Amino acid sequence: MSDSTTIAPDRVEVQAPQKQWQGQSVPRKEDKRLTQGQGVFVDDIKRHGMGYIHFVRSPYAHAHITSIDVSKAEEIKGVYGTLTGEEVASLTDPFFQLATPPGAHLKDYALALGKVRYVGEAVVAVVAETRELARDASELVEVEYEPLAAVVDARNAQDDGVPVLHDDAGSNMMWESVYEWGDLDAAFAEADRIVKIKELHFHRFNSTPLECDGALVEFNRGTGQWTIHTNNQFPGFAQIMMGPALHCGLDKLRFVTQDIGGGFGNKITSHPQLVACCLLARKLNRPVQWTEWRTDFHLSMSHGNERWFQDTEVAVKNDGTLLGFRTKALDDAGAWLRYEPLGGVIWAQVTPGVYKWRNIRLEFTQVATNKAPCSPNRGYSRMQHLWFTERVIDIVAHELELDPVEVRKRNYIKTEDMPYETPNGCIYDSGDYSRMLDIALELIGWKDAAARKKEAASRGKLLGIGIGSTLDSGTNNFGQSRMINPELQFSGNNEVATVKLDVFGEIVVTLGTTPQGQGHETTAAQVVADILGCSMDDVYVRAGHDSYWNSHAGFSGTYASQFAVTGLSAVKGATDMLAEQIKRLGSVILGGVPVDALELADGTVRIKDNPEAALPFMACGAIINANNAGLPEDLDVTLNCRYVYRPPFEVPDVEKKFGNLTLTYAAQIHAAVVEIDPETGHYEIVDYAAVDDCGIRIHPQIVEGQVMGATAQALGAVVHEAFEYDEDGNLLTPNFYDYHVPHALDMPPLQTGYIESPSPFTPLGTKGMGEGGGAGIHSVCAAVQDAMRGHGDAIVYDSWNPYKRVWEMLQHPEKTRALVEVVDA
Amino acid sequence: MSAIASSKAVTVTVNGVEYEREVEARKLLIHFVRDDLDLTGSHIGCDTGNCGACSMIVDGQLVKSCMLLAVQADGASIETVEGLAEDGELTALQQSFSDHHALQCGYCTPGMLMSATALLRTNPNPTDEQIKKALQGNICRCTGYWNIFEAVKAVGS
Ligand code: FES
Ligand code: FES
Numbered sequence: 001m002s003d004s005t006t007i008a009p010d011r012v013e014v015q016a017p018q019k020q021w022q023g024q025s026v027p028r029k030e031d032k033r034l035t036q037g038q039g040v041f042v043d044d045i046k047r048h049g050m051g052y053i054h055f056v057r058s059p060y061a062h063a064h065i066t067s068i069d070v071s072k073a074e075e076i077k078g079v080y081g082t083l084t085g086e087e088v089a090s091l092t093d094p095f096f097q098l099a100t101p102p103g104a105h106l107k108d109y110a111l112a113l114g115k116v117r118y119v120g121e122a123v124v125a126v127v128a129e130t131r132e133l134a135r136d137a138s139e140l141v142e143v144e145y146e147p148l149a150a151v152v153d154a155r156n157a158q159d160d161g162v163p164v165l166h167d168d169a170g171s172n173m174m175w176e177s178v179y180e181w182g183d184l185d186a187a188f189a190e191a192d193r194i195v196k197i198k199e200l201h202f203h204r205f206n207s208t209p210l211e212c213d214g215a216l217v218e219f220n221r222g223t224g225q226w227t228i229h230t231n232n233q234f235p236g237f238a239q240i241m242m243g244p245a246l247h248c249g250l251d252k253l254r255f256v257t258q259d260i261g262g263g264f265g266n267k268i269t270s271h272p273q274l275v276a277c278c279l280l281a282r283k284l285n286r287p288v289q290w291t292e293w294r295t296d297f298h299l300s301m302s303h304g305n306e307r308w309f310q311d312t313e314v315a316v317k318n319d320g321t322l323l324g325f326r327t328k329a330l331d332d333a334g335a336w337l338r339y340e341p342l343g344g345v346i347w348a349q350v351t352p353g354v355y356k357w358r359n360i361r362l363e364f365t366q367v368a369t370n371k372a373p374c375s376p377n378r379g380y381s382r383m384q385h386l387w388f389t390e391r392v393i394d395i396v397a398h399e400l401e402l403d404p405v406e407v408r409k410r411n412y413i414k415t416e417d418m419p420y421e422t423p424n425g426c427i428y429d430s431g432d433y434s435r436m437l438d439i440a441l442e443l444i445g446w447k448d449a450a451a452r453k454k455e456a457a458s459r460g461k462l463l464g465i466g467i468g469s470t471l472d473s474g475t476n477n478f479g480q481s482r483m484i485n486p487e488l489q490f491s492g493n494n495e496v497a498t499v500k501l502d503v504f505g506e507i508v509v510t511l512g513t514t515p516q517g518q519g520h521e522t523t524a525a526q527v528v529a530d531i532l533g534c535s536m537d538d539v540y541v542r543a544g545h546d547s548y549w550n551s552h553a554g555f556s557g558t559y560a561s562q563f564a565v566t567g568l569s570a571v572k573g574a575t576d577m578l579a580e581q582i583k584r585l586g587s588v589i590l591g592g593v594p595v596d597a598l599e600l601a602d603g604t605v606r607i608k609d610n611p612e613a614a615l616p617f618m619a620c621g622a623i624i625n626a627n628n629a630g631l632p633e634d635l636d637v638t639l640n641c642r643y644v645y646r647p648p649f650e651v652p653d654v655e656k657k658f659g660n661l662t663l664t665y666a667a668q669i670h671a672a673v674v675e676i677d678p679e680t681g682h683y684e685i686v687d688y689a690a691v692d693d694c695g696i697r698i699h700p701q702i703v704e705g706q707v708m709g710a711t712a713q714a715l716g717a718v719v720h721e722a723f724e725y726d727e728d729g730n731l732l733t734p735n736f737y738d739y740h741v742p743h744a745l746d747m748p749p750l751q752t753g754y755i756e757s758p759s760p761f762t763p764l765g766t767k768g769m770g771e772g773g774g775a776g777i778h779s780v781c782a783a784v785q786d787a788m789r790g791h792g793d794a795i796v797y798d799s800w801n802p803y804k805r806v807w808e809m810l811q812h813p814e815k816t817r818a819l820v821e822v823v824d825a
Numbered sequence: 826m827s828a829i830a831s832s833k834a835v836t837v838t839v840n841g842v843e844y845e846r847e848v849e850a851r852k853l854l855i856h857f858v859r860d861d862l863d864l865t866g867s868h869i870g871c872d873t874g875n876c877g878a879c880s881m882i883v884d885g886q887l888v889k890s891c892m893l894l895a896v897q898a899d900g901a902s903i904e905t906v907e908g909l910a911e912d913g914e915l916t917a918l919q920q921s922f923s924d925h926h927a928l929q930c931g932y933c934t935p936g937m938l939m940s941a942t943a944l945l946r947t948n949p950n951p952t953d954e955q956i957k958k959a960l961q962g963n964i965c966r967c968t969g970y971w972n973i974f975e976a977v978k979a980v981g982s
Contacts (some may be wrong), residue, residue: 034931035915037866037906044865047959131860132851210870210966211880212933261867261868261932262966296873323980470896517929517967701926709929712969736875736964744970 007429009648009663009758009808021526021536022764025701028260029541039259040544042214042231047287050216051080051127053280054134055140055273055290056300058116058123061150061370061729063162065143067112068124072140077355078129079137081284083276085113085123091279092245095271099341099805103174103366106166108336110245110275116145117335118370119730120299125276125289150370150729154332157367165335165368175341175366175484179348179657181423182359184315187324187540191315191825195396198819201386203800204306204332204723206377207713208741209516211261213270213301214290217277221285226278229253231600232270233263233514234557236545237339241271242725246278255552258544263516264713265376265559266302269338280283298734303723304377305343306332307384315359315825316396320407323335325357325392329385329595331366336373341366343374344589345483346381349473349661351424352772353389354433355411358423369731376559378713379472383774386470387799390778394466394785395795399822404782405441408469409434417762425658426473428665429695429767430757433469436669436691439753440467443689444671452673460678462791467669469777472694473665474561474768477649483657492649493663494553497567499574500640501530501582503625505603505618507532508539509574510549512556513567518770519702520563524571526698527764530541531575532582533600534617539645560649561768564698565664566645570764573643581637585624586615588635648761664759664767666694670711670775674783678791681807685748690776692752694769695759704752706770714776722800788813795820835899839864840908848895855879857895858905866906866935870964877963880936881905886945906935909942910975918942919979927976929967937963941977949982 033039042333070082094107107113112123124141154382156528157172165172188194215230226248232238235255243250260267273290280288292301308330316322329347330665333340344364358663359527379386393411397404413420415432422428443451448625449465456463479491509524529536541547545556558567583598586605590598590613599608606614623631624639652659673687690711720740724732733739758765777799784806785796792813798805809816829980839862839974846861858864864921869891870876879890882904887978907917907936909934921927928934944951944959952957965973 027923030931031928034928034934034939035919035922037935039931043869130849131847131856190982208966210876210964211868260930262930294873310877395957398872520891705926705929705972708969708971709967735873736871741964741966743964744974747970750971
């Protein structure tokens with residue numbers, strides 16, 4: 001047992017203002033423009049004389065670049081110019097690396113320098129008058145390569161004789177660490193059985209937002225400032241990466257966004273392309289725009305982490321009580337560490353999953369391969385780990401002939417033990433997993449499982465039922481990055497909002513976030529309207545993000561399940577300040593009535609006992625902004641309030657790898673019923689239930705929409721979607737032809753349920769919840785395995801289960817059975 | 826290269842307005858409408874004709890406008906998402922999308938609306954299966970389609 005204890009954050013008194021708006025599924029403010037095609041997405045923005053960028057990309061997975069000749073392209077009329085890796089290297093520093101050595105030694109630039117390391121890596125940028133010309137001219141860029149052997153299987157990446165991607169690092173091992181908490185020896189001594197699982201594999205895919213990445217960049221020569229219109233979803237991170245590389249202060253990098261066509265984490269690491277855009281805007285003295293092609297996105301942008309879990313051993317009692325596990329996680333980072341190796345610690349936010357086991361050892365190794373760089377993808381790094389824990393539960397249950405429902409219930413962390421401190425010091429704030437499971441089982445008709453299996457069998461089908469229990473840990477403590485590299489100077493988290501009352505009484509809200517469909521304009525207005533006692537329609541929330549709005553902080557952005565906590569807490573803080581100022585002004589204007597005797601209602605500040613005596617917001621705005629002569633000198637009221645929400649975090653103990661890594665823990669319990677056709681391996685999801693608990697729901701319909709979207713992505717991932725590479729490192733699924741995302745006809749019947757366990761640690765009782773933890777992957781894997789019980793008893797060992805694989809598992813169950821062994825302890 | 830850049834005069838009517846422009850021969854209809862006519866409501870989500878974000882109604886026919894060259898549309902009458910609402914008054918379908926939370930980021934929405942509009946014109950009371958089939962060519966990565974289906978169904982029946 002670790003002897004330290006994390007101090008749980010102080011409980012926050014959840015204030016209950018008159019809640020007219022919060023909790024209601026009001027119409028979304030965003031919808032009016034978006035349903036009319038009036039959104040402004042990055043590719044919609046144009047500037048006079050702008051040039052279009054096209055990237056020339058590597059056709060090889062691994063090769064030396066022996067020569068680059070751009071002269072033919074540059075000769076074409078209408079081509080404005082080009083950029084090569086050598087130019088980039090002469091003008092910028094490599095991006096700073098989060099890793100300790102050897103990963104720290106990587107020299108990562110905006111364009112490839114000397115070598116290419118994956119198919120699709122950008123080598124040269126060409127800028128021309130039109131998109132078409134830029135593309136055509138790119139064909140005239142001559143690049144000579146000297147191909148090298150490619151590393152595509154992470155399991156061989158460290159073998160002798162395998163080519164090394166980064167000579168600077170000396171090997172393909174990028175980062176490693178051993179995590180151990182509790183007393184493994186005691187756990188294994190106490191166990192009745194040890195379940196050994198040789199290898200499990202979490203596959204490579206990502207959320208493929210429908211809009212690809214892009215930017216329009218302008219350079220102001222007089223001030224040396226770039227304006228970057230982009231759909232990057234984490235400008236705070238992009239600035240920190242780009243500023244040092246470009247040798248400029250962060251304020252010189254102005255990030256502007258309006259609408260973003262989906263992000264899911266995949267739009268965090270576009271900083272290399274943005275640097276290329278910045279250099280070109282300056283070099284060519286004109287605005288430049290880049291819109292990524294779908295194929296380019298698939299080839300090069302933000303693949304989700306592929307991970308192997310090897311030599312797993314689980315200590316378990318005969319009754320299914322889980323005592324602990326050991327495993328080796330081998331993570332395939334792809335060719336560069338763009339956000340990695342943060343995945344090497346992010347998983348630890350959910351170290352025990354939803355279970356009580358206290359003794360855990362995980363050896364984490366991340367290697368480089370000749371594949372696209374990995375970066376966050378919805379459920380980032382926790383999804384992989386939670387899939388692993390769910391696989392372990394089902395494999396243990398089946399091998400010990402126990403009921404997977406019973407094993408889960410026996411081992412779930414109990415609601416009465418919340419807030420619960422995990423073995424590594426994370427504090428699960430609230431929840432009731434057993435109750436959620438009951439709801440999910442009820443929704444899919446679990447009671448009748450036996451009868452349904454029989455009925456399906458009579459039709460020649462194998463029916464299986466599976467559960468996926470997951471967490472969506474939200475609001476990061478960036479201090480966890482110090483477990484990756486103790487030198488890093490990040491910790492805590494923050495988000496900003498400003499709320500002001502303008503001359504004509506207009507309430508204007510600005511956010512630091514970069515929404516991509518989560519409805520921030522709407523939910524922010526709900527919170528503001530409740531506090532100010534006005535209509536939501538009177539609250540104008542500016543669309544999008546602009547780092548020049550002064551509502552931007554170091555961690556501003558929309559990622560990692562945090563808006564309902566960080567964003568809305570900032571909104572609440574700023575609005576509380578404004579409400580207090582309005583009252584102080586009202587107190588003066590209404591003749592010195594004490595502030596306590598005032599209330600905000602109906603768009604006015606008024607005397608509680610005499611509502612007739614009221615000052616409309618419009619008058620307040622006018623007085624302060626335009627008619628302020630004669631106000632008392634000491635009246636410190638601006639009606640323009642900025643609040644930075646800072647969640648209560650301590651820096652984690654880096655030595656012990658111990659501390660609270662996220663503030664909230666939303667939970668999802670999913671249940672899937674599948675029917676397999678044993679002749680072909682084809683299966684259908686015939687029933688599906690998703691039960692969510694994200695604390696207090698500000699807008700239930702938006703919450704349900706997030707649950708649905710996360711479910712759909714997970715179902716796509718488990719059945720269809722994979723970034724598959726051949727042995728030479730060619731991506732076999734570089735577009736929506738080969739990479740099949742679900743269509744309307746693919747969707748199973750879905751039922752949703754919820755409970756609300758308010759977070760005791762957040763001002764509104766909310767929890768971040770957008771990522772969903774991949775519960776759909778876990779539940780379908782479990783259901784497929786369940787269906788095969790008694791039909792060869794294959795073990796589902798991969799997170800990707802296309803029909804072909806299911807057919808193979810049915811044909812050769814022994815191959816998968818060889819992965820599992822149960823020994824008496 | 827000058828051969829590649831050859832261009833042609835094209836006349837199209839979009840949402841009732843006639844436009845005449847000189848167009849690069851290889852320009853896609855979607856790029857022509859978005860870049861040259863500045864009607865940016867229709868979107869681009871793929872390079873292969875799979876996603877439907879660019880869906881428009883051309884001479885009464887639902888098409889994926891990334892699968893046509895602009896010059897092929899010479900003389901055509903085109904409807905895009907911008908032409909649905911009149912004077913800011915949403916159509917029943919647009920309103921239904923909002924009511925049912927059938928959009929999150931809204932990037933697929935214009936294409937979805939055009940596909941559903943085309944369906945409801947020819948088949949005002951579609952069955953569940955017909956709705957799903959009609960939307961099959963449109964990818965949405967945010968919603969999982971359930972609410973989109975409900976939104977179309979509510980208007981259809
Ligand atoms: S952009 Fe036309 S189908 Fe995808
Ligand atoms: S709402 Fe985002 S792609 Fe459909």
